[in-house]
Amino acid sequence: GDNVLFGPRVGIYTANHAIDPDERVAGACYARPVVVGHRVWIGAGVHINPGVTIGDNSIIGSGSVVTKDIPPNVIAAGVPCKVIRTITLDDRTGFSAF
Numbered sequence: 001g002d003n004v005l006f007g008p009r010v011g012i013y014t015a016n017h018a019i020d021p022d023e024r025v026a027g028a029c030y031a032r033p034v035v036v037g038h039r040v041w042i043g044a045g046v047h048i049n050p051g052v053t054i055g056d057n058s059i060i061g062s063g064s065v066v067t068k069d070i071p072p073n074v075i076a077a078g079v080p081c082k083v084i085r086t087i088t089l090d091d092r093t094g095f096s097a098f
Contacts, residue, residue, distance in 0.1 A: 001037045007044030007062060012036075016050050037072060046081075057087060 018028035032051030036042070040054050043062035048054070053069045060066060061077025061084075070076045074083045 001040055001056065003039045004036055005041040007042060007046070009045045010042050011047045013048065014050050043077075059087070 012034050014034055015029055015031045018024045018026075018030065020028075030050075034048050034050065035053040036048075037054055037056035037058065039057045041059045042048075042054075043060055043064070045063045046060050046066065047064070048060075048066045052066050054060065054066065055070055055072030055074070057073045058070050059075045060070065060081060061075065063079070064077045064081040065079045066076075066081040068080070070081065070083065073087050075085055075087060076083045078084075
């Protein structure tokens with residue numbers, strides 16, 4: 001997405017090994033896309049797993065491991081990453097760059 005902020009040490013992983021042990025030993029791997037929406041903020045040390053979509057305007061807290069899709073306009077954090085709350089107008093600080 002456009003206007004995305006990344007903290008340091010963010011990992012975005014698109015490839016993974018097969019889950020089935022026989023396939024894994026044989027070297028099977030797969031890839032799934034990662035989609036990051038517009039105006040997302042991803043904090044330091046976040047790991048994003050294959051196949052995950054992070055919705056527009058969301059914030060991912062530092063140190064999170066994102067294993068499932070995150071909807072737009074929320075703050076999410078944790079291991080595994082879960083929605084904490086929706087971003088609201090009450091979150092505005094009054095800052096204006098204009």
